Every structure is written in structure tokens, then in C-alpha cells.
Amino acid sequence: MKSVSNSKRVFSVAPIGVIHSPFKRMKDCPFQGARTATVGEIVLKERFLPALKDLDGVSHLYLLTFMHSANRKRLQTVTPYGPEIRGTFATRSPHRPNPIGLTVVELLKIDGCRLRVRGVDCLDGTPVIDIKPYNPYIDAFPRAVVGWYEKVKGKGERKIDRSVSKLVK
């Protein structure tokens, strides 16, 4: 069956560039980029310049990164919102089987292959694997709900409890 063979293949991703940010250590990174005003710079490889045509006029981008320092075996995790153990796929934890980071950033300036963006949450030097225009007609769902998050968001963020972390699968 085609679908089975596809699910057994391993694919490669090659960085198209890196992101420069003020965050030098994992613990410095904010939990969600879009809630910060942190400015960073995406530096793409020169050969991708033709792929940036028409990017002027795009206000927001999906920034896809490869979080190369992640633990890829983590199936459950503890979030900054409480001691509960959550399923990895119900969270945005960087520690996941394929640690692809997804952040919506605001595009501020294009200078050749350098893109100045706001809303960065990545470690400095994180490999960038794709950028896509954010199109509100297909990407904005203001009434979407994340059930567990709705219950805890009022509690505010706190440091992840490492003693609980040890219990996750």
C-alpha cells in the first residue's frame, strides 16, 4: 500500500538559512513568539533570492525552523502553565518527534536575502527550513479553541517543574 510505504520513508530537510535572535540559550527563549515584540533577522542563503520575489507587501510570515536541540523521543510534556502532563501533539513544545518550529512573525523589512521580523521566539542560529506568506483567508481562525489552555491561561506562565518533567513518557 502506497500510504504505508510513504509512512516508512525518511525525508531530508536542508536549511534555507538561519534566524538571528537575541536568545543565546534555550532558557532565554520566550514561550510564544507572537506574544513578544522581539525583533530578529532571517538570513537566507543567496541562492534563494529569486524565491523572495513578491514578498514585499506580505505583512506576516509563517517561519518554519528546525529545532535541532530538541528531544525527539518526548511524547508527553509539562508546559509553562501548570504541573499537568500533556500530550506533546496537544502542545507547542519544541520537544517532539519532528521538531519543526512554527511561528507567525511580522515582516518589517527586506534587504536582499535578509528579512527583519518581529515576534521571534527562536534560539539564535536556529536553522530556517521554510517561510510562507500568512494569508488570513485560510490561516486566521479567531474562534479556535485549545481546551486545556483555556482552563489554565489565567494562571500565568511559570517555570517548568523539572521534578514533574521526569515523569513524562
Add this chain to the structure above:
Amino acid sequence: MKSVSNSKRVFSVAPIGVIHSPFKRMKDCPFQGARTATVGEIVLKERFLPALKDLDGVSHLYLLTFMHSANRKRLQTVTPYGPEIRGTFATRSPHRPNPIGLTVVELLKIDGCRLRVRGVDCLDGTPVIDIKPYNPYIDAFPRAVVGWYEKVKGKGERKIDRSVSKLVK
């Protein structure tokens, strides 16, 4: 420099499952999933069951796929909205250096490792590489603008002009 070495590394992604959809050929796929009501089923590998904890109560998911049939050398493309040649990174074309598909889908039902979702635009059997909860607090930007799209969206979609396709870089 750490950032340079990161940008030269190649990373691997291993499918966590596949998506089943009614679209058997590339040309059957709609241009954007979120604008369709097409229902499909994500079938994850059994070992990822613990990672699905807390997914009930999540209304919308980011579905990340690997579009394994894509042309990864394509830096410019022709969209369904007109004859103009656009930079790949300013479009959602599947043909891009790292062909990671990103679609917001509505989660309808969870049955073990099978997730019934609405808003599918993928080819049947496409490898799924990640799912993430869509959180409107960080993901919904209703006022975002894609400049070139705003100018052409009224024209409606049409078949891609393959004669123009030949001219792209």
C-alpha cells in the same frame, strides 16, 4: 560560527503517520484546504498514542505534511490566480526547497490514533510529520495582508498556465 554550521546541516524527518483524503491525483487537490469542507482522516502510528493526550478539546490543528512528490528546485512559480511569476516563498506552492505542507484543519473526532478532520487539501497517503494545536492567541492574525493576493483574489482561481510555468526559475 555556530549559525553557519547549523545552516549547512541536513536534518531528517520521519513520518508520524499518513493522511487519507479523497484526492488520488495531484490535480484533484484543492488549492487551499481551509476553504474546502473536505473531510479526511489522519492515521498516526500506534506508538504516538500517548502524545495525543489532551487533544480532545482542541478545535483546530496545524497539519504538517511532507509533500514528497514536490519539485524542490523550484524558486519561482505560477499560482492559480494569474499568469504572473511569483517567488516561491511568497506563495503556498507545494513546490519549494523543503516541501512541508501546512494546513489548518478542524478536528472532528478522535478514535485512538485516528483523527477525523475537515479542511483537507492533501493527496491521499501524504506523510504526516507533525500536528500542533492551533491557538488563536498566537496564530490568528485576521488583519494580515498578502499584497499580491489582495490584487488578484477577485479574479477567481483558474488552471495554472503550464506554458508560463516553463519560464520560472
